Amino acid sequence: MSLGDDGYGSGHNDYGDDRHHGTRTRLPEGEVDPYAPTRRGSGRSGRAGRPSGRNLITVVGVVVLLIAAIAFANRGDGSGSSSDDDGSPRTPTGTRATAPTGTKPVDGKTGGIATGFAHSEQGAQSAAANFAVALVSADILKPDRRHELIPQVFVSDQVPELQKKLDAAYSKDFLAKVGLNEKGEAAKGMTYVSRTAPIGTKATKYGDAQATVEVWCTGLFGTAGTSSTNPVANDWFTMTIEVRWVDGDWKAVSWSQKDGPAPVNSDRTASTADDIAKAAEQYGGFTYAR
Template identity: 50%
Template sequence: MSLGDEPDTTASGGYTGTRMRLPEGDPYAGGPGPRRRTSSPRSLVTVVAVVVLLVAAIAFANRGDDSSPEPTPANGPETNPTAPTGTRPVATGFAQNEQGAQSAASNYSVALGSTGMFDKDRRHTLVDRLYTSEAAARLKSPMDDAYSADFLSKLGLDADGNPPKGNTFVSRVVPVGATVQNFSGSSAKVAVWYLGLIGMSGERSTDPVTSTWKTWTFDLQWADGDWKIAADTQTDGPAPVPGDDRAATSDEISKAIEEYGGFTYAR
């Protein structure tokens, strides 16, 4: 699945790019003003991502079966996933047609940008569920290297992916649209255009939540009765012209993350 410092285990990178205008006051009260990154952790992970791509199909990963809970920030607010109907959100079991492939790719992008990817056990579970068995077997070790303790510390997280007490780690992907670039019944290439959010919300955070625009392209294969990811790549944009909205304070961002549960389905 690209934002400010999201670890990038995809072919061309995770979150990098568009920054929103920050307010003169808060963001996030860590010093004389919001710092500008000159060499973001995401850039470092982009290098790792290229290596991962050479070794195997590249990936982030989302939810598995319908009963799996939405990944939530450790020590953060317990947000509730939003389901389309009923009590269980749609996460797997997509139709073997073009619309089903688009739905799968959109849902997987949501998960690949979730906080669950920063926890080793959750990450392994997600990779096993969303990727082909061959890709999953090759991905785990390179991805563990990408999500190293050093990388997590650059995001303000501890070695287990937990944010400091009183802070909220934000990592979300919001699909804007999807298109099928190629479809043959048992395979599909689907591109998902998305808006991403990543950063740490807290009074002393030096890495405020920022936004980015990316296009995430998935090579999908039909296996075990569902679409599975064989490989994926990302490119920058297209990014719209930034508006004149006032950037929210850390308290406003934390409250929004707590009140608005992330989507576990799309399309």
């Protein structure tokens, strides 16, 4: 099951392991490694085993130079990647990479949906990614759960009308076509799967009060079970979600969906219905933020 272009249901029949390696510097012959152990002095002046004042000055000087070089390298020369106002690096092509920015992604969750997004373009994209997961989840087909989710995702002035439209779209007849009862539950021995994973986000419009974000997604949709007539299959789609800054958080105003971009399917053997059902039940989802 995925959403149609009008934003409502249409049935499918058919966020590293860093290792720090030590480095050795090979010096030209004749030069002295300032970090090498100091030889015991054999002369009459100075105590044995203590470096001379000249060696101490050399070590300090090298350390200062290394610190300056590292600071310069981190700063960049202007020809590589630069940073946006929110601190996230921007590559020469203008694309925005996911990176630590010092901005806390979310403050918490309400009813399983992330809340407390940053008042920034980054926060708007995080909100849209999490809303996409909720709007194409199995819970959206359950009337009781849907009536809890919609007020959490959407601005209050859109909730009453949207609830009516979704109740009509996910009618008893529609649910029966995807193998669910009127409560949105699968038959005994069957597991309905509707799981979405955002691949990336892009803000096509942004302002302090409102933004439009595209969320590229993949997902699993269908009913797992030995007698299922609607087996679980994968899908690729892009959701466009308009969000508004309301009462200190981003809320959705509207959304739509289109197919793709989709990669070439691999020739990997499909798992059994039992394996898919177990995976859907045992593996939890994520809070998406950038």
